[in-house]
Amino acid sequence: MVAVLPWAPAQDPAADPAADPAAHPAELPEGDAAKARRPGAPGVRVVDVPDDAVLLPGLVDSHVHVNDPGRSEWEGFATALRAAAAGGVTTIVDMPLNSLPPTISPDALAVKVAAVGRPLVDVGFWGGAVPESLGHLRALRDAGVLGVKAFTSPSGVPEFPHLDEAEVDALMAECGQLDLLAVVHAEDPAHLAGDGALGVAYEPFLRSRPPRAEASAIARVLAAAERHGARVHVLHLSDAASLPLVRAARERGVRVTVETCPHYLSFDAAQIPDGATEFKCCPPIRDAANRDALWAAVASGEIDAVVSDHSPSTPDLKRRGGGDFGLAWGGISSLQVAFAATWTAARARGIDLATVVARCASGPARIAGLPDVGAIEVGARAHLVELAPEETWRVDAARLQHRNAVSAYHGAQLAGVVRRTWVAGEVVYDAGAPDPFSGARPGRLRGVAVTSV
Numbered sequence: 021m022v023a024v025l026p027w028a029p030a031q032d033p034a035a036d037p038a039a040d041p042a043a044h045p046a047e048l049p050e051g052d053a054a055k056a057r058r059p060g061a062p063g064v065r066v067v068d069v070p071d072d073a074v075l076l077p078g079l080v081d082s083h084v085h086v087n088d089p090g091r092s093e094w095e096g097f098a099t100a101l102r103a104a105a106a107g108g109v110t111t112i113v114d115m116p117l118n119s120l121p122p123t124i125s126p127d128a129l130a131v132k133v134a135a136v137g138r139p140l141v142d143v144g145f146w147g148g149a150v151p152e153s154l155g156h157l158r159a160l161r162d163a164g165v166l167g168v169k170a171f172t173s174p175s176g177v178p179e180f181p182h183l184d185e186a187e188v189d190a191l192m193a194e195c196g197q198l199d200l201l202a203v204v205h206a207e208d209p210a211h212l213a214g215d216g217a218l219g220v221a222y223e224p225f226l227r228s229r230p231p232r233a234e235a236s237a238i239a240r241v242l243a244a245a246e247r248h249g250a251r252v253h254v255l256h257l258s259d260a261a262s263l264p265l266v267r268a269a270r271e272r273g274v275r276v277t278v279e280t281c282p283h284y285l286s287f288d289a290a291q292i293p294d295g296a297t298e299f300k301c302c303p304p305i306r307d308a309a310n311r312d313a314l315w316a317a318v319a320s321g322e323i324d325a326v327v328s329d330h331s332p333s334t335p336d337l338k339r340r341g342g343g344d345f346g347l348a349w350g351g352i353s354s355l356q357v358a359f360a361a362t363w364t365a366a367r368a369r370g371i372d373l374a375t376v377v378a379r380c381a382s383g384p385a386r387i388a389g390l391p392d393v394g395a396i397e398v399g400a401r402a403h404l405v406e407l408a409p410e411e412t413w414r415v416d417a418a419r420l421q422h423r424n425a426v427s428a429y430h431g432a433q434l435a436g437v438v439r440r441t442w443v444a445g446e447v448v449y450d451a452g453a454p455d456p457f458s459g460a461r462p463g464r465l466r467g468v469a470v471t472s473v
């Protein structure tokens with residue numbers, strides 16, 4: 021296969037790439053421009069993709085906790101964006117919590133933007149809907165967030181309180197009025213066991229967050245969205261038995277999308293060893309039958325997106341209590357491995373690569389409202405990935421790019437090797453180069469007024 025990419029001349033790294041669009045062909049060409057850029061035409065570089073590889077659109081991960089600023093010892097933009105590029109992810113959308121301040125106001129968003137600097141890949145932001153920011157979401161929207169995130173149960177950090185039922189209703193009323201997307205962590209605290217030690221076995225933790233906690237919260241969130249005509253997105257669905265609620269709401273005309281995560285599609289509860297808190301996340305990884313049902317919905321498209329929910333912490337927090345599932349930090353670091361893990365499991369089930377790419381690229385792009393990424397098409401951002409789909413590799417947590425060497429996938433044999441990643445027509449990652457990261461910073465901030473810092 022041969023790919024023709026617009027030639028991006030070497031640039032002064034201090035120069036603003038947005039300043040001279042002709043020197044920085046960030047979009048796939050169309051019409052006459054495409055003809056003018058045929059192989060052999062001046063200014064055209066031809067890139068060969070070998071027969072054992074395919075060219076994919078850059079992946080979109082709309083659920084990433086970068087934790088920067090404020091908890092950058094958990095994860096930072098420099099390390100997270102390298103993990104993204106190495107995993108074929110060319111656009112991330114950052115979650116509003118676990119960084120300090122949480123992204124709940126335009127001022128906090130400005131602090132976040134300053135922390136990003138010039139990005140390796142494109143970065144967008146979710147804002148935070150907490151009791152304090154309700155009533156002020158217009159300002160957040162106007163500042164450039166792609167939507168707002170709320171929790172229906174405690175978030176895990178004190179500075180990002182959850183919304184009670186009346187506040188969820190108020191959120192949907194405000195979002196409906198603003199036509200602002202609400203993305204929701206849906207677990208009902210009435211069905212969750214309180215905090216505290218649960219021991220090193222996985223089963224008590226799993227029982228502490230039962231499927232009905234998800235179903236109850238999802239039903240409530242959908243009802244509020246329906247009352248107010250709001251657009252809503254269900255984050256990290258773990259409980260497949262909640263899908264009929266989503267289906268029924270869609271049939272009633274509710275504008276709802278839903279995502280799940282690679283860990284729910286890769287693992288099942290029976291596999292999780294005692295004390296292996298790298299598998300702790302909320303909602304939890306459930307049984308194998310549930311996983312099969314999630315896969316059926318991924319294959320059919322009922323689940324719109326598969327995204328990482330990359331949520332790192334320091335190793336000591338992840339191992340707090342000596343591997344006690346009640347005390348350890350909940351969150352799985354998987355930005356770099358998310359696509360390969362999903363493709364590996366899909367392939368074993370006979371689900372094709374095009375379906376996986378749709379869930380990992382165009383699906384999340386649509387949810388985040390970014391129509392120019394997630395597909396290879398005329399006018400789209402020239403974000404591309406060379407993937408060897410049948411080549412396998414073994415995950416070594418210490419060699420992943422994210423900050424702390426903890427991974428639920430450590431030791432896993434995965435199919436799908438990302439060889440090169442392009443952002444806006446520029447190579448940002450080349451696995452075969454002595455330094456795989458080219459040093460280019462062609463990413464853009466999405467939604468916010470600042471396009472480079």
Ligand SMILES: [Zn+2]
Nearest residue numbers: 083115329331
């Ligand atoms: Zn999350």
